[in-house]
Structures are given as C-alpha cells and as structure tokens.
Amino acid sequence: MATPTSIPVDKLARLLGTPGCPVLLDVRTDEDFAADPRLIPGAMRRPWGDVAAWAGALFGRNAIVICRRGQKLSHGVAAWLRQEGVPAEVLEGGTNAWYAAGLPMVPADKLPARDALGRTVWVTRARPKIDRIACPWLIRRFVDPAAVFLFVPPSEVEAVAEGFGGAPFDIDSPEVFWSHRGERCSFDVMVEELTLGTEPLRRLAAIVRGADTARLDLAPEAAGLLAASLGLSRMYADDLAQLDAGMLLYDAFYRWCRDATDETHNWPTNKPKPGG
Incomplete structure (x- = not known):
C-alpha cells in the first residue's frame, strides 16, 4: 500500500542513472538475499539490524530503502534514518515488485x-x-x-x-x-x-x-x-x-x-x- 514515505517502482526507475538518484539501500535479510542474490541497479547492501551504526554516514543525502516486499524491514530502517535526519522513502513492493515489473537487476556475483x-x-x-x-x-x-x-x-x-x-x-x-x-x-x-x-x-x-x-x-x-x-x-x-x-x-x-x-x-x- 502506498504511503507518504514510499516511492513506486516506476518513479524509481526514472531516477536510475541520473545524478540526482537517492542512495539505494538493500536491507533484505541474508536469507532473502541468498534466495535471489541480485541487486536493483545502484543499490548497496546494508544490514538492517545495524542501521544505528551506519545511518550517520548518509547525513546530507536522500535514501530509498529496499527489502523483499516493502514492508516492516524497509519501513523500520527508513523511519530510523529519518529520525537521524536522513530523508528516506521505502520502495513500494520491494524487490518483488521491481522484478515483477520486468526491470533489470544486477547479479551480485559478477x-x-x-x-x-x-x-x-x-x-x-x-x-x-x-x-x-x-x-x-x-x-x-x-x-x-x-x-x-x-x-x-x-x-x-x-x-x-x-x-x-x-x-x-x-x-x-x-x-x-x-x-x-x-x-x-x-x-x-x-x-x-x-x-x-x-x-x-x-x-x-x-x-x-x-x-x-x-x-x-x-x-x-x-x-x-x-x-x-x-x-x-x-x-x-x-x-x-x-x-x-x-x-x-x-x-x-x-x-x-x-x-x-x-x-x-x-x-x-x-x-x-x-x-x-
């Protein structure tokens, strides 16, 4: 479900490849990532449980948080980032929605x-x-x-x-x-x-x-x-x-x-x- 702090797949797809694209943070669990070890182009893997340790490095930048379905993990991490002063949104539907839309994903093993x-x-x-x-x-x-x-x-x-x-x-x-x-x-x-x-x-x-x-x-x-x-x-x-x-x-x-x-x-x- 769309929320004021989420971004739809088609809007993110238009931002990819542009200088103004926010930081993309893949916070899927290790189990979810192992099941599909590919990344939305430009995304960086970050451990969701350690967000307090790495949030400060994003100060001054906007972020989009990505999990498998766009639910509790990404919303929790995005909320934490916002309270640290980092504007953050959640990708609606997560990697599942991105894949369903036929958009490219980068194989991490390459x-x-x-x-x-x-x-x-x-x-x-x-x-x-x-x-x-x-x-x-x-x-x-x-x-x-x-x-x-x-x-x-x-x-x-x-x-x-x-x-x-x-x-x-x-x-x-x-x-x-x-x-x-x-x-x-x-x-x-x-x-x-x-x-x-x-x-x-x-x-x-x-x-x-x-x-x-x-x-x-x-x-x-x-x-x-x-x-x-x-x-x-x-x-x-x-x-x-x-x-x-x-x-x-x-x-x-x-x-x-x-x-x-x-x-x-x-x-x-x-x-x-x-x-x-």
Whole structure:
C-alpha cells in the first residue's frame, strides 16, 4: 500500500542513472538475499539490524530503502534514518515488485569484492579516452555510486588489481573478464554481463562502440562522442579530473538516449506565415 514515505517502482526507475538518484539501500535479510542474490541497479547492501551504526554516514543525502516486499524491514530502517535526519522513502513492493515489473537487476556475483568502506574497486589503464570513461560512468550510475577507479600504467593493471582487491577492465589480456570481446567493446560487455540491457543503454552502447572502435557508421552520434572524448583528453592531464568531466558528458548522452531521440531542433524564424 502506498504511503507518504514510499516511492513506486516506476518513479524509481526514472531516477536510475541520473545524478540526482537517492542512495539505494538493500536491507533484505541474508536469507532473502541468498534466495535471489541480485541487486536493483545502484543499490548497496546494508544490514538492517545495524542501521544505528551506519545511518550517520548518509547525513546530507536522500535514501530509498529496499527489502523483499516493502514492508516492516524497509519501513523500520527508513523511519530510523529519518529520525537521524536522513530523508528516506521505502520502495513500494520491494524487490518483488521491481522484478515483477520486468526491470533489470544486477547479479551480485559478477561484482568485485568490496573494500573495508563497502566500495567496489576497479583498475584500468591511465590516460582514458572512451571506454575507460564510459565504463566508470556505467558503474557509478548503475552499479556502485561509491566505486573507486585506479588509473595506472598498462603494464601494472593486473598486478595492481590483484594487490588492491580490484577488478581490472579494458585491457588487452585473455585473463581479464571486463574487456573487449570480438567486435564488442568493454562497455558492451558490462551492459550484457550486468544485465543492464535496457533500450536506452543498448542505444548508448552502440554509440560508445562506434566511437571506441572507429566504426562511426554504427551510430550517427558516435562521431560526436569521439570528438568530445578526445577533446576532454586534451583538456585534462589528471585522469580523475577527466573522469569527473566525462560523467557529465555521459549523463547528457544517456538522457538523450532515454528521452530525446525523437526531438529535433529548428532555428526560430521571423518569416511571416502564409496569409498571416
């Protein structure tokens, strides 16, 4: 049943992938999670019984709390967060309703282990251009908003990933899972393996693939993404600063893919209308 402190599935689905999406907290019991070990995109697992210990870290942010059916666990955690000063809502119907609506869920066993602060760690080559900005954008917006990205020399990617508990990506090595496969780039692989293949993300994947593999014929927008990406790589000497700037670029491309593909732009004219 809808309440003033709950949010319906369709409204949350519209928030996913946007910079303003609240923190998503999966507080299902271990038993419920073991029965379906998948996460709503961007959600973080948090133990409901320890909410008093971790609530303070969310101060200044909005939260949406998720359990299996949207009942006592999520309502209890959300109420606790609110009394700690964290605006919190409950997902109506929980993960059951999300799944019933046919919306994507991320398989938890595909994600790297989290560090002591609960973050996933990803390692790739320094001096990114396209795939190495697109993939972090996808991860931050649909997998782990707090994800850590380490940009290192190509020869050190796999060793750094092993030493720091991270997942290597976008590197030419048969041992690396998150990398090009045939004609598909690393972004394609992540969209597929993380079961995030919504229509907007598939459309964006074609643009990224075209720009990243010099197949500008795959999508008319690929040339624009390539030009913008190369421009950013010249503007920023620091890889993390370039990633921050690239997040806005991909936010814009994603919103176009989701909301604006049918929109055109016409230059206004003062030419009188016939008979007017």
